[in-house]
Amino acid sequence: MIFINNLSKKIDNNIVLNNLNLRVKPGETKVIIGRSGVGKSVLLKHIVGIIKPDAGTIEINGENITLMTEKEINKVRMQIGLVFQGGALFDSMSVEENVAFVLNEFMSLDRKVVRQKVADSLAMVGLKDIEKMMPSQLSGGMKKRVSLARVLCMEPQIILYDEPTTGVDPITADAINNLIVELHDKLKVTSIVVTHDMSSAYKVADSIAMLYHGRVIAEGTPSEIKMTNHPVVKQFITGDAHGPITENENLVFGHVR
Numbered sequence: 001m002i003f004i005n006n007l008s009k010k011i012d013n014n015i016v017l018n019n020l021n022l023r024v025k026p027g028e029t030k031v032i033i034g035r036s037g038v039g040k041s042v043l044l045k046h047i048v049g050i051i052k053p054d055a056g057t058i059e060i061n062g063e064n065i066t067l068m069t070e071k072e073i074n075k076v077r078m079q080i081g082l083v084f085q086g087g088a089l090f091d092s093m094s095v096e097e098n099v100a101f102v103l104n105e106f107m108s109l110d111r112k113v114v115r116q117k118v119a120d121s122l123a124m125v126g127l128k129d130i131e132k133m134m135p136s137q138l139s140g141g142m143k144k145r146v147s148l149a150r151v152l153c154m155e156p157q158i159i160l161y162d163e164p165t166t167g168v169d170p171i172t173a174d175a176i177n178n179l180i181v182e183l184h185d186k187l188k189v190t191s192i193v194v195t196h197d198m199s200s201a202y203k204v205a206d207s208i209a210m211l212y213h214g215r216v217i218a219e220g221t222p223s224e225i226k227m228t229n230h231p232v233v234k235q236f237i238t239g240d241a242h243g244p245i246t247e248n249e250n251l252v253f254g255h256v257r
């Protein structure tokens with residue numbers, strides 16, 4: 001379903017992705033872990049075609065998106081929901097306008113149909129009757145749910161979550177984890193969840209991949225990752241300050257002159 005081959009990307013003078021390989025099977029939830037600045041968001045942006053790679057390919061349902069025109073990519077993009085790190089709601093729009101944004105922008109649907117789709121997607125994330133509220137009236141957790149509802153509105157085959165539990169309290173985080181699991185079980189969506197929250201990773205993942213120095217250095221089921229002997233992975237999942245990753249390690253590893 002998602003097949004990433006030798007993906008490389010330099011931003012400014014930093015090598016962010018270096019021959020990265022990753023494969024996500026249909027219906028699978030793949031969790032990507034790794035420190036801040038390691039390139040997790042950059043990887044997700046490649047998958048939706050917001051960023052073009054320097055080298056390598058990204059295949060989605062057998063189609064190489066790196067060779068596509070903007071118009072062709074837009075079609076693929078309609079099947080992929082990206083839940084942004086900060087939620088990325090428009091502050092000047094109501095919840096309803098936010099959730100319906102892409103529907104209103106790109107599809108000519110009846111207003112009633114749109115209203116129903118919005119209500120249905122909000123219900124899926126456990127929110128009701130908040131259509132008229134403004135983002136400023138919502139808690140952080142509600143904002144995250146609304147941005148997930150906006151993605152669900154499009155009935156995507158693939159959902160990419162960028163740090164869905166970062167910055168919310170543990171109970172809200174657990175509710176979001178449950179939602180990710182539910183969407184996986186009920187809708188059989190293929191998902192990539194980027195996180196540095198290990199309890200979330202263990203809960204939602206079919207498979208976990210760790211990003212380090214521009215590539216995937218370890219991959220396995222939650223129990224395989226828990227039992228790993230890989231020093232870098234072990235240090236990351238236990239949050240140990242003493243180990244091969246140093247505190248002030250240049251987060252982007254490769255500086256190209």
Ligand SMILES: Nc1ncnc2c1ncn2[C@@H]1O[C@H](COP(=O)(O)OP(=O)(O)O)[C@@H](O)[C@H]1O
Pocket residue numbers: 011012014016034035036037038039040041042043251252
């Ligand atoms: N638009 C950009 N311009 C310049 N540097 C960027 C940009 N986006 C990301 N980077 C750099 O690429 C590296 C990886 O960033 P990112 O993917 O956001 O990390 P994270 O793993 O925390 O999501 C960081 O060093 C970041 O500063």
Ligand SMILES: [Mg+2]
Pocket residue numbers: 040041042085162
């Ligand atoms: Mg990020």
